[in-house]
Amino acid sequence: MGSKKKKVGMGQWVLTGSMGLYALICLLPVLLVVVVSFSSNESVQHKGFSFFPESWSLKAWEYIADYGTQLVTSYKVTIIITTVGTALSLVIMGMFAYSLSRSVFRLRGFLSILLLVTMLFNGGQLSRYIIYSSMYHLKNTYSVLILPGCVTAMNVIILRTYIQSNVPEALVESAKMDGAGEFRCFWQIVFPMMKPALASVGFMRAVNIWNEWQDAYLFINDDARTPLQLLLILIEKNIDYALNNAKDIPAAEYMELLKNLPQETCRMAMLLTALGPIMVAYPFFQKYFVKGLTVGAVKG
Amino acid sequence: MKGLLKNTWKNRTLFFMALPAVILLIIFHYVPIAGLVVAFKKFNFTDGLFKSPWNGFANFGYLFKVGDTAWRLTRNTIGYYLIFTITGTIGNIAIAIGINEMIFKRAAKYFQSMMILPTFISYIAVAFVVKAFLQNEIGIINRFLIMMGGENYSFYLNPRWWPLILTLVKTWKGIGYGSVLYLSVLTGIDHALYEAAAIDGANTWQKLRYITLPMLVPMVIVMTLLGLGNIMHSDTGLFYQVTQNNGLLYETTQVLDSYVLNAIMSSVDFGMTAAATFCQSIVGFVMVVGTNLIVRKISPEDALF
Incomplete structure (x- = not known):
């Protein structure tokens, strides 16, 4: 394998072809969203969703630019919770992972168990919902979108394993000899050395917050705090609601209503604004999370 | 036990570094586990989780x-x-x-x-x-x-x-x-x-x-x-x-x-x-x-x- 002198056999071509085909299938839905968002609405009504529309149009994007105030608000919310949430997550989990990696710290055994139990047992959605909403009063707060997922066992294990296998304990000890405290050792020496692991965990965390919809769905009903994914849900719901309740009204009004609803093309354009940033950021982080995933598999 | 306390005091910086994560785990993970008692309660929002009256195994009866x-x-x-x-x-x-x-x-x-x-x-x-x-x-x-x-x-x-x-x-x-x-x-x-x-x-x-x-x-x-x-x-x-x-x-x-x-x-x-x-x-x-x-x-x- 891998020798270039060998003639490329038939099997290789079939393999490459089928792998390429499957890779393309993975991309197609995104492509469909892009194409539909630039199609004319008439084309969708007439020819259906298609990769090859009858006519192109920028209407959907104009509509978004004109009426997209809620979209802008939601974008802001999502960007805030993603950046703050990811940064907070990395610092808090980084410190935790560091203290778990220090063999002089005897409490770490107990703390590791405390962490592992969260992988084994959880209270389930219902008690989580009741406690967050009626005990902590977290409805309509940024906190409920940021804090609950801030520390996860898998990520802490990845970070700790990374420290243990890439930062020699002697380095920390010698820094301490020179008079640095534990926190300074962590912040100035270990944290910068963790960059690849932080990039991997950080990207996964950022994607999770960006794509998270369930907590927003459960806890947020304030327009000013509505993140992108929830906005997409609401758009879909409002259309269904409008259509279901409009059956009895006169046909002319019904047509008018249909006209004013966000059209398929607009919805796809909105979807694309929500997908875009991840698609753009993804290639830059790919090599890191492949590494991170493999590190995570090595049990710490 | 005493040794552990002493060790923790000596490494209190490490302890405080772990603390934010531990607090988050307790608030957002361990307390909801305690919330599982709701299965044995006749839950209503006015009384809240822990003050709602007990209901024994009646909830499980519904399941059947x-x-x-x-x-x-x-x-x-x-x-x-x-x-x-x-x-x-x-x-x-x-x-x-x-x-x-x-x-x-x-x-x-x-x-x-x-x-x-x-x-x-x-x-x-x-x-x-x-x-x-x-x-x-x-x-x-x-x-x-x-x-x-x-x-x-x-x-x-x-x-x-x-x-x-x-x-x-x-x-x-x-x-x-x-x-x-x-x-x-x-x-x-x-x-x-x-x-x-x-x-x-x-x-x-x-x-x-x-x-x-x-x-x-x-x-x-x-x-x-x-x-x-x-x-x-x-x-x-x-x-x-x-x-x-x-x-x-x-x-x-x-x-x-x-x-x-x-x-x-x-x-x-x-x-x-x-x-x-x-x-x-x-x-x-x-x-x-x-x-x-x-x-x-x-x-x-x-x-x-």
């Missing part, structure tokens, strides 16, 4: 009274878990072997990147796209059916095809990412093994059958066992969003988690829901601990604890 629903939810939850585990494992391995065997390494890298991409698309977005395929009249599949001289098929009124649809969506979304782990095992296999086999006259299939696959078996076992803990949990994005939480499709698509989410959103009586989640948590716990016991017997170094 609505035996049909309980059976359907259990069947769907476990059924999909099994289907997804099997298709996922086969898909992961197929993709990993395919990528690994490709001579064009650069292309293989690009293909892999493309295959991982769906993992990062939110289920909300996936739901939109699935609808674009399945919608009446203008959906891609119905267009195709009509073009071939067939009739429009109302996917959203008919539960029949949904197990297949959900499996396809789940596989499409997960296997590129899932194959990364298997690929890391494959790249670690010693090439001398293949060369020795080639000298003995083994062809590609034989090498695959007698070297590659056996090498992957430990990883398959570990991944399957680790997954067992999630047997009662399903992806609500898939079962709630992609199906549009459509009541007509519940027969083949509703699972425990999407049932609970639906119950919370429509604020129906929490009694039965609480009992159901309680069972869910217990089964999950038993599965993980049981699995771990088995793993420790088979390969101690892979055990979680």
